Amino acid sequence: ANTVEEKKFSLKEVLDTFSLCLSENKEVYIEHYVEGWRGLVRFMNSLGSVFSFISKDAVNKIEILANLLNGENGTHYITIQSMVKYELDSGLVDLTQRDKHPESGCRTLLRLHRALRWLELFLERLRTSSEDSKTSVMCSEAYNESLAQHHGWIIRKASGMAFCYLPGRPTFFEVMNVGTPEEVVAMLGEALPIISDVYNITENVYTQHELLQLP
Ligand code: 1PW
Numbered sequence: 408a409n410t411v412e413e414k415k416f417s418l419k420e421v422l423d424t425f426s427l428c429l430s431e432n433k434e435v436y437i438e439h440y441v442e443g444w445r446g447l448v449r450f451m452n453s454l455g456s457v458f459s460f461i462s463k464d465a466v467n468k469i470e471i472l473a474n475l476l477n478g479e480n481g482t483h484y485i486t487i488q489s490m491v492k493y494e495l496d497s498g499l500v501d502l503t504q505r506d507k508h509p510e511s512g513c514r515t516l517l518r519l520h521r522a523l524r525w526l527e528l529f530l531e532r533l534r535t536s537s538e539d540s541k542t543s544v545m546c547s548e549a550y551n552e553s554l555a556q557h558h559g560w561i562i563r564k565a566s567g568m569a570f571c572y573l574p575g576r577p578t579f580f581e582v583m584n585v586g587t588p589e590e591v592v593a594m595l596g597e598a599l600p601i602i603s604d605v606y607n608i609t610e611n612v613y614t615q616h617e618l619l620q621l622p
Pocket residue numbers: 447451460461462464465518519521522523525526554562566622
């Protein structure tokens with residue numbers, strides 16, 4: 408009977424997905440990166456409808472990458488490294504302004520990459536927070552330190568408003584569905600180095616190819 412029962416969502420499984428992202432020689436698999444993001448979106452949606460505004464753009468970008476991966480040139484989209492090489496070599500990236508290739512894999516993944524930094528900073532704050540810490544404050548601090556620098560003021564305002572609707576720390580920990588607060592903290596301690604690894608490797612690839620400012 409358990410097989411038909413809908414599997415309970417756990418943030419641990421989502422974060423585990425990111426550990427599958429890294430190949431032996433530290434390349435980042437787009438398949439698992441996208442899968443990790445699908446999980447994060449499910450998590451965001453479970454926080455309430457205010458967050459569907461935030462997740463909507465992520466969903467759109469996830470689909471763009473999934474389509475490239477499943478498309479006729481999909482073999483070039485196995486890893487972030489192979490995607491960057493392929494798109495640059497084939498002139499498929501708009502480097503100075505959005506023009507012929509408004510939805511290149513490189514510029515699309517860059518947006519998720521920046522958002523992953525936000526997630527990393529936010530989860531690190533949650534991990535080291537005390538019982539009376541405010542999730543909305545931790546979330547906006549993490550946002551201001553990272554993603555906000557790439558957003559115009561309308562999105563910044565809207566995001567700031569959405570953060571105010573985040574559930575408090577106890578509920579937030581429950582929604583993660585990992586276990587006791589101590590278990591959540593331990594899980595985050597294991598997951599964060601992996602997310603940070605994926606982030607740093609991607610950041611290096613983008614830095615090497617001077618792609619961090621793609622329009
Ligand atoms: C609690 C879990 C938190 C996970 C982090 C989720 C990040 C979601 C991204 C926020 C998106 C806000 C609205 C969209 C803005 C877009 O303009 C922007 N997209 C992103 C992902 O920053 C830039 O994309 P664009 O307009 O250049 O295509």
